[in-house]
Amino acid sequence: MARRVTALLAIDRLCVRYDSRDVLRSLSLDVARGEIVALMGPSGVGKTTALRAVAALQPFDEGRIVVDGFDLKPGPVPPESQLEPLRRRVGFVFQSHALFEHLTARDNVTLALRHVWGKTRAESDTIATTLLDALEVGERAGARPNQLSGGEAQRVAIARALAPDPALLLMDEPTAALDPARRAALATSLRRLCDQGRSLLVATHDADFASQADRVLTLG
């Protein structure tokens, strides 16, 4: 019998296969509001795959994913037109940052606010300034991605993901490009975000960083 789903994110017996090879086998986890959950495990165990399935970036074969009442079912990824409620609720920070190369840091943050979420330019700029300042990259707002260091790009990517104010933030290896001091600062920043009621699901190899989480789930 399927488990009752009540948390902000509920993953129930998630299975992903590539060419009949199990990449993720029967993963189940809940993330409560305001909770930080770290996913750990060796490379190839399916941490990133799990995050991508939650963000509806890839299909899954079995199980169920529910994000704040929005239900994802096995099979092909639904068209974007049906994913609007999910996009409102979930932000994603990629390991490679995936900043838009032709835009400044500020425009990376404001683009979706203006063109997807209907904010004015002034409103978007205010939100971007607040987030970039909070993540200590406000002075780099006019720089383009190729002018940013790895740590700065990481924080701009976090600001961009946070701009639409998602309830759940998915982060893939957020500390990969950071030195130890920056890792600690990032952990503090993320904790502050969660104190405001946001949930975090973080895939990481970094045991120190994972130790800052409320819960650690080890795969594999």
Add this chain to the structure above:
Amino acid sequence: MEASPACRLALCLLTSLAAQDRTPRELVWGGDAEGGAPFVEADPANPAQVRGFDVEVAARIARGLGGRTARFVQVQWSSIDQSVERGDFALGLSGVEDTPARRTRHAVTIPYFEFREVLAVRPADASRIHGLDDLRGRKVATLGSTIAYDLLLAARDSTGIIPISYDDDVHPYADLVQGRMDAVLLDHIIAQRALRRRGGTGFVILPTPVAVGYYVGVLARADSALRDSVDAVLREAMRDGSLEQTFRRWNVWDESQAVLFDRVLREKATGAVGTARTAGASQVIAYVPSLARAAVVTLLVSFLSMTLAVMVGLALASGRLYGSGWLRVLTTVYIEVIRGTPLLLQLFVIYYGLAGVVRLPAFLAAILALGLNYAAYEAEIYRGALEAVPRVQLEAARTLGFSEMQILRLIRGPQALRYALAPMTNDFVALLKDSALVSVITVVELTKETAIYATNVGSWVVPGLLCAAVYLAMSLPLARLARRLERRWRAA
């Protein structure tokens, strides 16, 4: 020191070749078999050989020059003068017209055939068109670089007709019948041949000729001695009736030829070669307005074609990347077919092939052919550029809620444009040059105008340099602008 056997053999060969050169056993002559019968055409029974009255005239001349044999060399009709001057062959024959300009620059034989420049019109117009004066504001077609074309250019200024130049003498009549042209002015032999091909219908030849001209042989300026020998043979052929027999065999003999022969045989051999005319400053200045007009045509054709190519190319690339299965197949087939066939063929198909369905104006057909051709190349550039944008950025955009169209417009497209800029600039410069091909469907652009200019002045040096300068003036600023944009974007 004694020469080695190999050196002796080489010396012997060279001596023997030099001796052969002093007593040539063949007369190499040039003509254009594309012009067809009755001048020169590939023999249907043996396409490796040519036949026609000019072929027989060449053979008669060769025989008269000490029993030589005639060897034919194919050359484009408009290039006969330049080719004979650079030594590709000794004698040019193929309906070569006797003009003062040709006489001043080359060694020209006595005239051996008299032709009449005649107007051909549609039967419905025959009662109201009797000459060039009745064609005010109408399109009159002819072959470029001919006396007929010069006549039309002169009439353009005096009567306001619109001369249209063709590269061949078949399509002017086809376009006359289809209504694209109002009249055709060409040699009576060509007009009669075109009428025979159409079974005597489609157009009529007006009885009163517009002008009279003569066919001659053309030799290099330095070959005036050989020219005098050729003249002697031609006179002999007129006297002994062999030339008349040839013309009768090809059904081009008429009483005017007898009058011409009589007059030529009574005249004393002149043997004179005029002073070579070079493209002086006055001639350059005279051609500047025409070249400027042609450059504007080139620019217009290129810009409009490129605009069409960019729009269609974007649609094709989007179809290949975002379309359903059948759309991807359809766009792929279009791209491969267009890239796999010559642009020249596409021009002919759009202008002449579709004429039965839709009669496109030449300018529009040129833009369509060039634009649709380059669209296939643009599509592949855009597809490559769009695919070069990292996939993870597209995923990031999806997680932020962008629709596919927004991703293309706001994220993928602007970045792809940067990748595509350099190859697009290359393509535009290539298109600028490929636009010269549209002259085959009567659009007189820069290269065509230059060819006309070069024919008139008898040299490609000044016209070629001028033409190259204009092309460079058009393409260099564009390449510079593209480089500047690339630098700015790279710096950004």
